Each structure stands twice: as structure tokens, then as C-alpha cells.
Amino acid sequence: MAKRFYSCMVVPDANHRLHRRRMPARLLHAFGVIGVISFLVSVALGFAYTQMAFKVADFDKLQAENNELKIETKNLEISAQELGSRVTALETVSEKLTKVMESDVFARPFAKPNITVAGGSRENQATATLSSDSLRNNVALLLDRTNDLQSHFKLLEEVTQKRAVAIRQTPTIWPLQGPIVSRFGSRPDPYTGDAEMHLGLDIVGNYGSAVKAPADGEVVYANRKSDYGNLIILNHGNGLTTRYGHLNGFNVHVGQRIQKGEVIAGVGMTGRATAPHLHYEVRQYDRPVNPQLYLPRG
Numbered sequence: 001m002a003k004r005f006y007s008c009m010v011v012p013d014a015n016h017r018l019h020r021r022r023m024p025a026r027l028l029h030a031f032g033v034i035g036v037i038s039f040l041v042s043v044a045l046g047f048a049y050t051q052m053a054f055k056v057a058d059f060d061k062l063q064a065e066n067n068e069l070k071i072e073t074k075n076l077e078i079s080a081q082e083l084g085s086r087v088t089a090l091e092t093v094s095e096k097l098t099k100v101m102e103s104d105v106f107a108r109p110f111a112k113p114n115i116t117v118a119g120g121s122r123e124n125q126a127t128a129t130l131s132s133d134s135l136r137n138n139v140a141l142l143l144d145r146t147n148d149l150q151s152h153f154k155l156l157e158e159v160t161q162k163r164a165v166a167i168r169q170t171p172t173i174w175p176l177q178g179p180i181v182s183r184f185g186s187r188p189d190p191y192t193g194d195a196e197m198h199l200g201l202d203i204v205g206n207y208g209s210a211v212k213a214p215a216d217g218e219v220v221y222a223n224r225k226s227d228y229g230n231l232i233i234l235n236h237g238n239g240l241t242t243r244y245g246h247l248n249g250f251n252v253h254v255g256q257r258i259q260k261g262e263v264i265a266g267v268g269m270t271g272r273a274t275a276p277h278l279h280y281e282v283r284q285y286d287r288p289v290n291p292q293l294y295l296p297r298g
Contacts, residue, residue: 080138169236171214171294176278178205184290199288200281205267207276213258222250229271245279
């Protein structure tokens with residue numbers, strides 16, 4: 001079989017003669033195949049390079065995001081530590097407030113409410129989980145501590161409110177400013193000289209001087225009563241009542257609500273009295289107690 005050739009003529013320029021070259025057909029076919037293969041390889045390499053470039057870009061983006069997350073995590077850890085320190089400080093304040101409330105005479109009855117003792121973890125956590133120092137565990141711990149603090153401060157708020165009410169309802173101010181001429185306890189009768197039990201305080205004041213309620217309460221009696229003369233009785237709640245005798249009249253009436261410091265009458269000398277003064281009694285469940293136990297000195 002005769003070999004097939006392709007002739008190529010090369011003309012360098014108009015002044016030179018033609019050059020003729022003969023090339024075998026197989027060689028041209030081989031060059032064509034090589035060209036096609038090179039093209040396909042180039043396309044494949046280009047596609048692979050494009051994919052790699054995208055992957056590198058995604059990797060760079062993920063790495064940048066990862067770095068940002070690391071920074072944010074570090075900042076969160078620092079914030080969690082600072083928050084933990086503040087929560088610890090609040091717990092210290094809470095403990096101090098609790099001790100103050102427990103030692104306060106007005107808050108003591110409310111500082112330890114009658115509640116069922118219970119507690120414990122709500123989740124079954126492994127020791128390894130409890131021992132780890134992850135941000136998630138720290139945040140969960142802070143959340144539990146803040147919930148406990150919230151409950152405790154709510155209790156302290158309730159105690160404080162009840163304490164304020166107790167103070168308002170406790171006769172802690174003097175109903176009349178003046179010298180005490182007769183104290184609570186045994187004394188000689190001012191008319192007969194015989195020993196008798198004096199159930200309150202006799203406070204001297206000018207006739208008509210204002211007599212003030214030493215605590216919030218309700219008027220349960222306002223009338224004349226034998227030795228007391230003109231008598232007012234205030235009920236302050238929790239079994240506590242106060243009496244005011246020898247008054248010159250009444251500025252209040254039965255059923256009226258009275259505020260601490262409000263004027264209820266004036267000093268007089270009605271009933272069994274030798275001179276203008278106020279007879280002041282404090283009773284707990286109708287048993288006389290020394291009024292000076294509630295009053296400030298002076």
C-alpha cells in the first residue's frame with residue numbers, strides 16, 4: 001500500500017523561491033491527536049484549578065470565620081469570668097443582707113419562711129462533664145447561680161416589704177415628747193400612797209399638746225372610760241394594741257385608719273389625773289408590756 005503524504009509549500013517572501021515539504025499523513029494525524037489530547041488536558045487542568053481555587057477561597061473564608069469565632073469565644077470566656085466575679089459579689093451581698101435580716105428584730109419573723117427543704121441537680125451529669133471547664137458549662141453554671149440569686153433577692157424583697165409594714169405597725173415613736181413622771185411597773189398610788197401596778201407610762205405635757213399615733217393602726221375605742229378619762233385604743237395588728245388616757249378630747253373616731261405620726265388627740269387631765277399628762281400603754285394580746293421596750297431612748 002502506497003504511503004500517503006501531504007505537501008506543504010512555504011513562501012518566505014516575494015524574492016525567495018518556494019520551499020516544498022512533504023509530511024506523512026500519519027504524522028499529521030498524530031499531531032492532531034496530540035493537539036486534541038493537549039486541549040482536553042488543558043481544559044481538565046483549568047477546571048481542576050478553578051475548583052482548587054474555589055476550595056482555597058472557601059478554606060480561607062472558613063479559616064477567617066474560625067479565627068473570628070475563636071476571638072468571640074475568648075471574649076465570651078472573659079465576659080463569663082467577669083460576670084462570674086459580679087455574681088460572686090452579689091452572692092456575698094446576698095449573704096450579708098440575709099444575716100442583717102435574720103438579726104433585725106422587725107425582719108426576723110419573716111427572714112426564715114416556713115418552706116419545705118428540697119434541692120439537688122435536675123440533670124444526671126457525668127463526672128467528666130462536671131470537671132470540664134467548657135464555656136457551655138460555665139454559662140450554664142452562671143445561669144443557675146443567677147436564677148438562685150433572683151429567687152433569693154425576691155425573698156429578700158418580700159422580707160423587706162414585710163419588715164417595712166412591721167415597722168409601720170410597731171409603736172416605735174413617742175406619742176408625746178415630755179418627761180416621764182411615772183414608769184411601767186410597781187409604784188405608790190398618787191392618791192392613797194399604797195403600792196400598785198402601773199400598766200404604762202405617764203408622760204407630762206402642756207394641756208392640749210398633740211398626742212400622735214406611734215404606729216399605723218385602726219381606732220377600736222374612742223370614749224370616756226372611768227379612771228382613764230377620755231380613752232383611745234388603737235389596734236396595730238398581730239395582737240398589738242396601744243392605749244391613750246386622760247385626753248382632752250378626740251380627733252378620731254372608731255373604725256378610722258390612722259397613720260404613724262398622725263395626731264389623734266390632745267393632752268388633758270380627764271379621769272383619775274392630778275395634772276395634765278398622757279397615760280400611755282402598750283399591750284401584746286391584751287397583756288400590758290413596758291412601752292419603753294419599743295421606744296427609742298430620749
